[in-house]
Structure formats: C-alpha cells, structure tokens
Amino acid sequence: MQKPPVPELTETALFLDIDGTLVEHAAHPDAVIVPPALPGILGDLNRKLDGAVAFVTGRNLAMVERLFGQTGLAAAGTFGIERMLGDELESGHEAAAAVTPVFTELEKRFSQTKGVYFEYKGPVLAVHTRAAPEALPAVIAACRNTLTRLPAGYRLLEGHAGAEFLPEGATKSAAIAWFMSRPPFRGRIPVFLGDDTSDEIGFEWTNRNSGISVRIGPEIQTQAHHTLRTVTDVHDWLTRLARSG
Numbered sequence: 001m002q003k004p005p006v007p008e009l010t011e012t013a014l015f016l017d018i019d020g021t022l023v024e025h026a027a028h029p030d031a032v033i034v035p036p037a038l039p040g041i042l043g044d045l046n047r048k049l050d051g052a053v054a055f056v057t058g059r060n061l062a063m064v065e066r067l068f069g070q071t072g073l074a075a076a077g078t079f080g081i082e083r084m085l086g087d088e089l090e091s092g093h094e095a096a097a098a099v100t101p102v103f104t105e106l107e108k109r110f111s112q113t114k115g116v117y118f119e120y121k122g123p124v125l126a127v128h129t130r131a132a133p134e135a136l137p138a139v140i141a142a143c144r145n146t147l148t149r150l151p152a153g154y155r156l157l158e159g160h161a162g163a164e165f166l167p168e169g170a171t172k173s174a175a176i177a178w179f180m181s182r183p184p185f186r187g188r189i190p191v192f193l194g195d196d197t198s199d200e201i202g203f204e205w206t207n208r209n210s211g212i213s214v215r216i217g218p219e220i221q222t223q224a225h226h227t228l229r230t231v232t233d234v235h236d237w238l239t240r241l242a243r244s245g
C-alpha cells in the first residue's frame with residue numbers, strides 16, 4: 001500500500017482518529033502523551049483548511065479537551081454519539097440511564113482483577129485489559145453474555161486489549177457523514193486517518209465518497225487505500241500538509 005498524497009488544502013476535509021493515530025497507545029487511557037507541538041500543528045491546519053478538521057474518536061469530548069486543550073477543532077466523540085461543530089453540540093447521553101446498571105454489574109465481576117479498567121462514556125462502556133492481557137478471554141466472554149441484556153441494536157466491539165459496548169448508530173462513518181453534510185466540510189474531499197477495527201467502517205465510507213483513507217500501523221487486511229506506518233509518520237505527514245499551504 002502507498003503513502004497518502006498531500007492533498008490540496010482548500011479542497012480537503014480532514015478526519016482524525018486519536019489513539020494509535022495521533023498519540024501512541026499506553027497501558028491506561030489517561031497515560032497517553034500528547035506531544036507538546038501537536039495541538040499547535042492541528043490548530044494551524046484547522047485555520048488553513050478553513051475549519052474543516054475534526055477529531056473522530058471513541059473517546060468522549062471531555063477527554064479530548066483534557067488531552068488536547070481548546071484547539072478549536074470540530075469533534076465527534078464516543079464514536080459519534082457526541083458531535084461538536086462551532087456552537088452546535090449534539091449528545092445522546094440520556095440513553096445511559098437504562099444501561100449503566102448492567103455495566104456496573106459487569107464491573108463488579110472484575111473488581112478483584114488487577115489491571116482491568118472500566119471507562120464509562122454515557123451509553124458506551126469500554127472495558128480495558130491492556131494492563132492485564134491474561135484477563136482478556138474472561139473479559140470478552142463476560143462481555144458477550146452481558147450484550148444479551150442490553151437494548152436491541154447494541155453491539156460489542158472486540159479488540160486485542162479489551163472491548164466496547166456501542167449502541168446502534170454509534171459509528172465513525174455516521175460521524176464523518178454528519179460533518180460532510182455541513183459547512184465548512186461540505187463539498188470537500190474527505191481524508192480519514194485511523195488505526196483500528198472501529199475505523200474500518202470510516203475507511204469504507206471515505207472510499208465510497210471518493211476520499212482518501214489512511215490506515216496507521218503495519219500492513220494488515222484493511223479497507224484503507226493508503227498507509228502510514230507509525231504515529232510519528234502521521235505527525236510528519238500533518239506537518240507537511242500544513243506547510244504545503
């Protein structure tokens with residue numbers, strides 16, 4: 001697979017995954033390090049793209065702001081359940097009341113398992129095992145059982161370091177499509193960078209809409225048409241893009 005081209009700034013709408021794309025993974029979600037120069041590079045790019053840059057992430061928006069500060073970028077958080085564009089803010093967190101008791105029951109089951117961490121994001125729950133890899137099979141099995149107790153449409157996103165419960169409609173493709181139907185994104189070419197299973201549906205949408213899909217990491221089976229090997233390669237590519245104006 002080829003590296004992505006450096007697209008024309010005035011024609012580009014840029015969508016950025018966070019973990020594994022903009023920042024290196026860490027044992028705990030709070031332990032990731034945002035390189036000090038990165039928020040500035042993103043802010044600069046956002047100005048040069050007339051505001052057509054958005055985070056598209058599984059993290060919630062509060063966490064995005066804690067990590068990056070106030071960059072002024074648009075953002076889809078919690079797999080698109082939260083969407084922020086200028087003064088417009090949409091959030092589907094009211095659905096959380098029905099599912100939180102089911103999540104807390106699951107958490108109790110692993111309360112004695114060191115390194116297993118539960119991240120509550122409204123109607124979405126992430127169960128992390130990156131710091132306890134030996135617990136992964138038991139966690140996945142318990143999550144699959146729990147799925148049957150959640151409302152119809154919920155799905156389990158299984159990864160190699162945990163799993164996330166997502167309600168219907170929480171997808172990165174829906175988030176990208178939402179931005180692309182609005183100014184300043186509308187009419188531009190979508191460029192989406194991601195590294196994970198949850199990004200594949202975004203790559204597929206981007207390809208279908210004549211965009212540029214970029215997977216970060218070693219070459220594996222993916223829908224993306226382009227690749228960048230490492231997070232550092234992403235930073236270099238973003239810097240080149242910002243300077244191309």
Ligand SMILES: O=P(O)(O)OC[C@H]1O[C@H](O[C@H]2O[C@H](CO)[C@@H](O)[C@H](O)[C@H]2O)[C@H](O)[C@@H](O)[C@@H]1O
Pocket residue numbers: 017018019020024025026027028029030032056057058059060119126128129130159161162164196198
């Ligand atoms: O869509 P993303 O921006 O890639 O966010 C996906 C999830 O990222 C975070 O979890 C992942 O990164 C952690 C830090 O490296 C790691 O410890 C964990 O194993 C990964 O799953 C975040 O905590 C989740 O809320 C996001 O959904």
